[in-house]
Amino acid sequence: MVREELAEKKKRQKKVRISADGTPYTIWQTRTRILCLIYLVWALLEIAVGAGFLTIRSIGLFDPTELVPNITFGGSTVLSGVFNLIIALSGLWGAHDPRRITLFFWSAFLTALLSVWQVVSAWSMGQVDPAMVFSLIVVLAYAACAWNVRGQTGYFDNHPKPEDDELPIQRDQRLLQEAVREKELELAAAKEELEDVRAQFEKVKAEGLAQAHEEAKSISSKLP
Numbered sequence: 001m002v003r004e005e006l007a008e009k010k011k012r013q014k015k016v017r018i019s020a021d022g023t024p025y026t027i028w029q030t031r032t033r034i035l036c037l038i039y040l041v042w043a044l045l046e047i048a049v050g051a052g053f054l055t056i057r058s059i060g061l062f063d064p065t066e067l068v069p070n071i072t073f074g075g076s077t078v079l080s081g082v083f084n085l086i087i088a089l090s091g092l093w094g095a096h097d098p099r100r101i102t103l104f105f106w107s108a109f110l111t112a113l114l115s116v117w118q119v120v121s122a123w124s125m126g127q128v129d130p131a132m133v134f135s136l137i138v139v140l141a142y143a144a145c146a147w148n149v150r151g152q153t154g155y156f157d158n159h160p161k162p163e164d165d166e167l168p169i170q171r172d173q174r175l176l177q178e179a180v181r182e183k184e185l186e187l188a189a190a191k192e193e194l195e196d197v198r199a200q201f202e203k204v205k206a207e208g209l210a211q212a213h214e215e216a217k218s219i220s221s222k223l224p
Contacts, residue, residue, distance in 0.1 A: 020097035028148035029095045035142055036091035036104075043084035050077030091146070098152045105146040112136075112143040 017025040017033075025033070054075065087107050094101025115136040122132060 026152065028145055032091055032095040032145040032149050035145060036088045036095060039084060039091065040088040043081045043088050046077050046081030046084060050075065050081060094149060098149045101146060101149050105150050108143040108146040112139045115139045
């Protein structure tokens with residue numbers, strides 16, 4: 001009975017995913033992974049649908065454009081699916097190892113900027129497309145995940161912020177100069193210690209020679 005309860009508890013325990021650096025996934029890594037899995041399914045669906053329509057058209061079964069004149073499924077759909085597949089895989093890789101999220105980070109932000117521009121342009125003309133607005137919300141969610149996951153690597157700590165008193169390059173130069181001055185002081189202190197040791201050595205040497213000279217004189221005076 002006890003074993004069965006322990007087995008049930010183990011099954012209920014949520015599996016903890018481990019990052020490439022050995023730490024558990026953060027909430028933003030988990031969110032990025034979930035969103036990228038959804039993106040991956042969408043990309044595979046695009047590839048499958050595009051390839052299917054291309055195959056139907058190539059074997060001459062029927063032309064989909066005859067049923068729906070404005071249909072655009074085909075080669076462009078496959079290319080879009082391949083592109084989205086690459087982005088989704090890069091997001092999954094970045095969720096596992098935040099240091100590798102660069103491609104997903106920039107693609108998410110460029111897509112977000114384009115989506116914002118499209119929504120603002122449509123709104124300025126008095127048009128509101130719910131699908132476009134929903135797409136913008138989704139893209140912003142991806143961008144937020146990419147931003148927070150990349151922030152875990154300390155990327156933004158090495159870039160200027162409005163509240164910073166000095167730029168990162170200025171800080172690095174200051175730290176380098178301080179390190180050089182510290183080494184110079186250490187060398188100067190070591191040189192002084194070496195001079196002290198040398199002076200003591202010369203003193204001991206002179207005292208030893210004087211003592212040896214006195215001993216030699218006393219010995220010579222005792223000789224017949």
